[in-house]
Amino acid sequence: MKTSTRTPQWRVVAASVCGTSHIKNKQLCQDAHHFLILPDNILVVSAADGAGSAILGKVGAMVATETAVETISTKEVTRRMLTNDAVVRSLLTEAMLAAKQAVEEEAVACNKQPQDLASTLIVVIATPEVVAVAQIGDGVAVAKDSIGNLIALTTPDNGEYMNETIFLVSPGAMEKVQVRLWRQPIVNVGVLTDGLQLLAMNMAVSAPHKPFFVPLFDFVASAEDKIVAKEQLVKFLRSERISQRTDDDLTLVIAALTD
Template identity: 50%
Template sequence: MSIEAQSQWRVVSVSVAGTSHEKRGKPCQDAHHWQILPEGILVAAVADGAGSANLGDVGAKIAVDVAVETISQQKLLPKDNIGWQFLLVDALRAAKNAVLSESQVREVEARELAATLILVVATPELAIAAQVGDGAAVVGDGEENIFPVTAPQTGEHINETTFLISEQGVETAQVKVWLGKPVHLAIFSDGLQMLALKMPMGLPHSPFFLPLFKFMTVVTDEEEATKQLEEFLRSPKVTGRTDDDLTLLLARYG
């Protein structure tokens, strides 16, 4: 939830419990984590614990922390997008193994920690994402053009998705590369996708993102920006259309 003033990336990110969870006294099962590395590299992740999983919030938190830290702790970072793609998949696998290990420690079925995971690396020259499940990541080029990096992974039925702990979760992950100069980045959990995307195509809905990207151009105070983003996620214009947990991570380069 902080902004690295000394770097060229500014990041504001918030997770809030959905109104349906608040009514039932359940915690927010979304999680997010990010790190800024040297040379203008941002590593960020968003996860959404399965509504049916009693420890979905735990699985989501482990997934984002391990995925981001796996990349952040690399002594030598890749020099091309092929290398990045392999590293992101390795990070997904590390996150999955960490969630499975936690289920063994707690002596519960792995499905009790089921969560989706979106992991993104953004550099001054490209954005690369690896995603298991729904939610999505989009980038903006600074000229009001918005591009999808990933799209929600859904099953045969609505609200059905793939989770990180699934047998083929990592193997069937989306791994996408966007070549260009990303000025804006947004990663969000599935609670926002009906507002943020034109479904079923999964294309970004510009009226949703443009005000948020404009907001990021004037961010100077970390606490105030986080508070405003949280107020937006709790506003009737959002909660009137979704009662799910909500996570939105916004970043601006430059």
């Protein structure tokens, strides 16, 4: 009898939905996300939250997330390359810089200032052996290892005051980028914007909340129909359970390695 030697592959479900406060004020969702599964089973994810004070925050978030992922996707990255810490850090830094430049160029094209397109940005590269993250601003990236431990890969940068953070186009932003490499076998990755922070994290100790993440990771692992799964995730994010606890825009990207 032949036994399967098939390598586990990434399955991803993701959504960005408008918060109840933005719906009430007839505003667009300011969040955005993007992801690609590259050859050699490399997952690249980005998520961004457009600044509430930025008139084109949604545009900035979209440009930043798409540019960051596309920049990495053009590098012909292999898992062998990702065994080198310097290469990983260089990829993440280049993605951040490219996203920043793209947002600044979009601002010029729109005859606006860069701060009019301000957003946060999280960029994740993940394989079964390593997950690496670069982050500017709030939100968080989380991983689950093969024995069920949850790891907060980043810490939300909420600034000095509540609801304050640093943005991709803020002065000196690149000097404040968080970069984290986690070299342990993993089975799940989650990325979320700040609208879900208080539900998903124990902020006092910067620890992921298991009752939030574990059911979602189980959900994506068993989600065979991508369209139906996304509809279910959107329904969850718009549910009363969520909307009673946050009125902000919400982005959630959840990934699982599946046979």
